[in-house]
Amino acid sequence: MERIICCIGDLHGHITKLQKLWTNLETLINPISFQTSLIIFLGDYCDRGPNTRKVLDFLISLPSKYPNQTHVYLSGNHDFAFSAFLRVLPLPPNGLSFSDTWKQYEHNEDREGWYKDVGYEDMHLQGRRWGGRIREKVNLDKGTEYIGSIYDAGTTFESYGVPHGSADLVKAVPDEHKKFLSELVWVHEEENVCVETSEGKTNCRLIAVHAGLEKVKGVEEQLKILKAKDTSIPKVEALSGRASVWEIPKELCEKPTIVVSGHHGKLHIDGLRLIIDEGGGKENNPVAAIVLPSMTLVRDTDSITTQL
Incomplete structure (x- = not known):
């Protein structure tokens, strides 16, 4: 069989x-x-x-x-972006910093409203995009409204009992979830x-x-x-x-x-x-x-x- x-x-x-x-x-x-x-x-x-x-x-x-x-x-x-926000991704190789990932896409920072609160200074690009707050209301490609960020992450924050974009999510997510994501x-x-x-x-x-x-x-x-x-x-x-x-x-x-x-x-x-x-x-x-x-x-x- x-x-x-x-x-x-x-x-x-x-x-x-x-x-x-x-x-x-x-x-x-x-x-x-x-x-x-x-x-x-x-x-x-x-x-x-x-x-x-x-x-x-x-x-x-x-x-x-x-x-x-x-x-x-x-x-x-x-999941990659969620992990990046929680800082459970493996470190970049060769001594590079997560902040090095911003450079290529910095022209999108204002429109996408990248996260800029506690812990952002060395966060992977996708974590900042995920936890940020996009200015536009509607995703024209999909015909749907954005839920907080360009990743529609608002519901994930809410499922852990914190408002979208809150740095408190890091404390609210259980260790077993962080381990799973990592x-x-x-x-x-x-x-x-x-x-x-x-x-x-x-x-x-x-x-x-x-x-x-x-x-x-x-x-x-x-x-x-x-x-x-x-x-x-x-x-x-x-x-x-x-x-x-x-x-x-x-x-x-x-x-x-x-x-x-x-x-x-x-x-x-x-x-x-x-x-x-x-x-x-x-x-x-x-x-x-x-x-x-x-x-x-x-x-x-x-x-x-x-x-x-």
Whole structure:
């Protein structure tokens, strides 16, 4: 029996959706297979939805509740920024400072209203953007109102009982949450993953990364940086890119490779390129997962009555 792998898309603080999705997965998948499955969370656990704190509690509880499962927690760009605000990111290499990450984007500071309160002096760029207060009311690209910052972080602050932009968040976040965020990985690889394709079952390499891999850069170079969690980079394209990381790099097509991501606010399955973010953090959208090898899509809104 092939091992079951569940890749779960962006959660964005929606605890009720996560609980329903988990119940559906547990109902759909054979109990023995589910208990030994690999669960890959594709990142973006915080912001937009109302219960970031409860989402993290749920994720942290899984290894003790399901000790025979393997759980992988990827960092999304929102989680990276949350971690940066809490100052739990690894230090930049070679003696560099987090403040060095500001320089390339300083022309955006006023418009984005970067955080400039306690602890900002040596905070990674994304932490300042996350905890800041954007002047504009509406995100024109998405047609939604900003919730506090350009990251829509206001709901995350509120879930810990402090107002948006408050330096008190650092004290309000429990140590176990800080530890969880500090240990998020930027990429995960698996070899010999069985997947059903139009040509039958095949074994593939699997690379899971929140946004994707850049098409124009060498894959191994990218993987090295991601595994090292190089925080000297102001904007990590594999966690926050859009068009640049949409496709599978050509060199990965030589050996069948699944590249699975969330991030894009879309559900997109094109051969072995899997983008699982049907929710996008929006209240009225479902949270989705994909189950391998069958390539079955599961949503929190599904009425599940049968098992795989």
